[in-house]
Amino acid sequence: MSTPDDGLxxxxxGTAKIARTAVVPAIxxxxxxxxxxxxxxxxxAERFAADRSIxxxxxxYDALIADDALDAVYVPLPNGLHAEWTKRAADAGLDVLCEKPLAVDAEEARTVVDHCADRGVTLMEAFMYRYHPRTERALALAERTLDDVRTVxxxxxxxxxxxxxxxxxxPGLAGGSLMDVGCYPVSLVRAVLGEPDRVYxxxxxxxxxxxxxxxxxxxEYADGRSARVASGFDTQLVQRYRIDATNGWIEVERAFDAPA
Incomplete structure (x- = not known):
C-alpha cells in the first residue's frame, strides 16, 4: 500500500483502448x-505492462485484486462486468474508479454504491468530462448568467x-448506444437540472x-423544465449540448471528450 504522500x-x-490511450497515461x-x-x-497483459513500464x-483479474501493493483499481471492462468486478475489488479493500456506465440499470447501480459504502471504499464513475475545464466553465457560466434554465x-x-x-x-455485455455514449448526455442533464420526475x-x-x-x-420535471437526449452509432461524430434559459443560452461543441 502507498502512503498519502506517495499518491495511489x-x-x-483489462487492456481496453480507453485504458491504453487515456487513463493509464493520465495516471x-x-x-x-x-x-x-x-x-x-x-x-x-505482459506486453501491455512492458510497453508502459508497469x-x-x-x-x-482475481490475481490483480489480491495484490497487496495496490490501493485502487480502474475497471475498463465491458459494461456488463462493471458491477461484478467493482464489488469484488471493494471486497478486497480497494478503492474503485469504474468506467462508465457504473452498472446496467438503476437497481444494479444502487447495489454497487451500497456495497462499496459497506466496505468503506471510495467509488467513482469515470465521467472525465465532468471535471474538464470546458464543462466546469460552461456550468459555472450557466449558474452565473442564465436566469431560468428551461430546457437542455x-x-x-x-x-x-x-x-x-x-x-x-x-447484448450479453450490456451494449448499445445509450449505455456506451448516451450516458454522457443523461449525465449532463442531471448535472444541470437535477433528477427528473419522468423519463421516456x-x-x-x-x-x-x-x-x-x-x-x-x-x-421531464414537475416544474415544467425538460431535456432531450440522443445517442447513436449510425452517423458521423456529433457531440454537443445546449442549455436554454429565459434570458439566453449556452452551447458547447465537442462536449464530452475534448482534449484537456
Whole structure:
C-alpha cells in the first residue's frame, strides 16, 4: 500500500483502448502510479505492462485484486462486468474508479454504491468530462448568467460501422448506444437540472444486433423544465449540448471528450 504522500497505486483490470490511450497515461502524468495490469490473456497483459513500464502483470483479474501493493483499481471492462468486478475489488479493500456506465440499470447501480459504502471504499464513475475545464466553465457560466434554465438538449453520436463483433453491439455485455455514449448526455442533464420526475425513451436497433444503435429520450420535471437526449452509432461524430434559459443560452461543441 502507498502512503498519502506517495499518491495511489492503481491496478488496471483489462487492456481496453480507453485504458491504453487515456487513463493509464493520465495516471502516469499525475501524482499517482499504475502498479499492475491484468488480462485474461497473460501474454497480452505482459506486453501491455512492458510497453508502459508497469511493474507487474497478471493473467487473471482475481490475481490483480489480491495484490497487496495496490490501493485502487480502474475497471475498463465491458459494461456488463462493471458491477461484478467493482464489488469484488471493494471486497478486497480497494478503492474503485469504474468506467462508465457504473452498472446496467438503476437497481444494479444502487447495489454497487451500497456495497462499496459497506466496505468503506471510495467509488467513482469515470465521467472525465465532468471535471474538464470546458464543462466546469460552461456550468459555472450557466449558474452565473442564465436566469431560468428551461430546457437542455444533449447529443453524442459516432460511426460504429463494419464491426459486427464489437463489444458495444453485444447484448450479453450490456451494449448499445445509450449505455456506451448516451450516458454522457443523461449525465449532463442531471448535472444541470437535477433528477427528473419522468423519463421516456425510444430505442431503434438498425443492425438487428439486439441492442439500441439509435436512442432518443426525454426527461421531464414537475416544474415544467425538460431535456432531450440522443445517442447513436449510425452517423458521423456529433457531440454537443445546449442549455436554454429565459434570458439566453449556452452551447458547447465537442462536449464530452475534448482534449484537456
Amino acid at each position: 497505486t492503481f491496478g488496471v483490470l 502516469a502524468a499525475s501524482d499517482h502510479s499504475v502498479g499492475a495490469v491484468a488480462s485474461r490473456d497473460p501474454d497480452r 511493474p507487474r502483470s497478471y493473467g487473471s 438538449t444533449a447529443t453524442f453520436r459516432f460511426p460504429l460501422y463494419d464491426r459486427p463483433d464489437d463489444v458495444r453491439l453485444d 425513451g425510444h430505442a431503434n436497433d438498425t443492425r438487428d444486433a439486439g441492442v439500441d444503435t439509435e436512442f432518443a429520450g426525454v426527461l
